[in-house]
Structure formats: C-alpha cells, structure tokens
Amino acid sequence: MKLGIVGLPNVGKSTLFNAITSAGAEASNYPFCTIEPNVGVVSVPDERLSVLSKMFNSAKITPATVEFFDIAGLVRGASKGEGLGNTFLSHIREVNAIVHVVRCFEDDNIVHVDGSVDPIRDIETIELELVLSDLEMLERHKTKTERNARNDKSLRPYLELVGKVKENLEAGKMVRAMDLTDDERKELRGLGLLTDKPVIYVANVSEDDVSDSEGNVHVKSLKEYADRFDCEVVTICARIEAEVAELPEEEKGEFLAELGLAESGLDRLVRAGYRLLGLISFLTAGEKESRAWTIKRGYRAPQAAGTIHTDFERGFIKAQVVAYDALIRCGSLAEAKAGGLVRMEGKDYVMQDGDVVEFRFNV
Ligand code: GDP
Incomplete structure (x- = not known):
C-alpha cells in the first residue's frame, strides 16, 4: 500500500513524515529495495504476529508494511507550474490513496500561508489544484x-x-x-x-487537543466536511508522533497512556488506510519467520500466493488454511489438524483476514 502525504506548507507534513521515517520498519526487512529519501516505510500493527512467532518458534517477525510518500511542494498554482508544479503532481499518480494533512492547531509563531487557520479553505485550495x-x-x-x-x-x-x-x-x-x-x-x-484517489484527512492538532479534540472548532468543521464526501478524519498531533517515534518500543505504550492515548496516531492512520483501500492480511508462520502479507479483500488463494512470489501463483496447487482464531484456540497446528480445522482449499477459495496459510505449488 502506497500513501502520499499532501497538504499546504507549514501544516506539519514534514513533522509527520519525520515521525514516519524514525518509526520506520527495519531496513533489514527490505533486502531487495532501496528506500528513497521521500519514502518512509512503516509496519502495520498486528498483535497476531507475536503470538504466532511464539507458537512456531519463529526466528523473526516480518509485519506487513505501508509506504508513505512525502509529496511536498503542493501550493496554490501548482497545476499551473508554481512551486514544484507538475512534476510533483505526477508523484501523486503513483500512490493508492492520499493522506491530506490539514492544520487544526493555533500557534502564532507558525505562519500560515494564507494568514489564518481554516481547514476547509486549505483543503479547497489543494483540491482545486x-x-x-x-x-x-x-x-x-x-x-x-x-x-x-x-x-x-x-x-x-x-x-x-x-x-x-x-x-x-x-x-x-x-x-x-x-x-x-x-x-x-x-x-x-x-x-x-x-x-x-481515495483520501484520508489528517487533522493535525496541538499537544493539548490530542486526547480530546471535541472542543477544537477546526476539527469539527473538518469532520463535517469529510462526512459530506464519506471520508475519514484521523486526528493526530504531529509533534507527539515525532516524539513517540524516537522512543524505544517498550516505552511507547506508557508514554501514550500518559497522554490518554491507546495507540499512536501513525498506527491509527495505517489502519484507516487499510479500511479505506479494502485491504486485509493473511499470515504465514514457521521456524524461519512469522509474517503478515497485505492483499485486497476478495483475493483468491492463487492471487494471494502471488503476493509472496509470482511462481507461487503460476504453480498454485492448493492452500492449507486455518483461521488464526481457531489455531489459537487449539494451541498448535497439530491440534488444529486433529480437530479438523485445517482445510485444503483450491484455486477458487476467497482469502479471509487472519488466514494462516501454507501454499502448495509446482515450481
Ligand atoms: P510542512 O511545511 O507542512 O512540512 O510543516 P512542518 O512539519 O515543517 O511544520 C511547520 C511548523 O509547524 C514547524 O515549526 C512544526 O514544528 C510546527 N508543527 C507541526 N506540527 C505541530 C503540532 O502538532 N503542534 C504545534 N504546535 N506545532 C506543530
């Protein structure tokens, strides 16, 4: 999944993007691709992986990932070649969905390009371009x-x-x-x-508003606007995201809890992207790794196999499938097999979120 971050200057895009790159998934998980400077890769939060990795004694966990593209430089007049203009607009063509960051925080020290905080005017400026x-x-x-x-x-x-x-x-x-x-x-x-392209609006609020943005009139008007177009609003504080991203993994939860937050804004954003694009994850587990793979809801088994390797799709024979919940209830794959919960599915099988799968294929 590729998400492109857009928004007017000074709304908090770079702050958010910096949080994304420091939260960044480990580069060792991407041996085959170079990560460009304007691309940040983050993991899709999924507690099921650590459970599976214990059950299968996996050497590592590889979460599904989302790529964020920093599409800086969108200003009034971009479509007429102002700012970075059209080159930059062409970057938006590459993404699956747009993350539109909107300034909803007041701060007299930070200039707004149009002189005042007004989310709807800002959105309309960008969307007009x-x-x-x-x-x-x-x-x-x-x-x-x-x-x-x-x-x-x-x-x-x-x-x-x-x-x-x-x-x-x-x-x-x-x-x-x-x-x-x-x-x-x-x-x-x-x-x-x-x-x-589908869009998610990110309301960037101040540190004070992040746990309770009810009183923020800008967020309120943004939500009303988004509702009219059936779009989702994710409220975050980019500055806090940047701080959270710097913390060691084990301290993140406590820091967020102190602020009254159950989850980081980035995690909420990634989940919103999944929902928006109709994505689900299937899982593979073994001694080598426990891993999540992103597919579109409605994919059949061979297509899902193809996300692992194109040869798997071409040579697909069948898929051994057990639902994650059933597997956990049984306590092990052997028990799940004994209980008749592990099925052999053919090429017409429609994949479900949380399917734990092993593909059989000809090479
Ligand atoms: P960009 O031009 O959209 O990339 O905006 P930046 O990320 O550079 O942010 C512009 C300014 O707003 C910087 O001084 C940030 O520190 C500040 N800023 C960003 N997010 C927040 C926030 O959540 N709260 C406050 N108070 N300031 C923020």
Missing part, C-alpha cells in the same frame, strides 16, 4: 480520443464519458465525488486521475 491538474490532462486525452473516434465508432460511448467527467471537473467536482457507475470508474482507472 488537483481538479485543475485532472482537467488539463483530460482535455488532452479528449482531443486525442476525438481524433481516434472519427475512424472508430466504438469509441463514442467512451468519448461521451470523458466529456461528462470533463464537465464535472469544470464545475469543480472531484472524480471520486462524481455520480459514475462502477463500469465507468473502471474505464477511467487507466488515466490515473488524481481526484479519483
């Missing part, structure tokens, strides 16, 4: 499609769709808020329209 960028790209696409449609009548319905989306964008509407059928959305997907 995204709409304009989509519009520009769609205009080009429409001209090209019109040309092709002259010789190919079958393209006409698609051309109509493109025209409809263009009109809606001109009216300031984002693609994700447009009234489109699933099929229409599928047809548009290849274009990578920025306003089609």
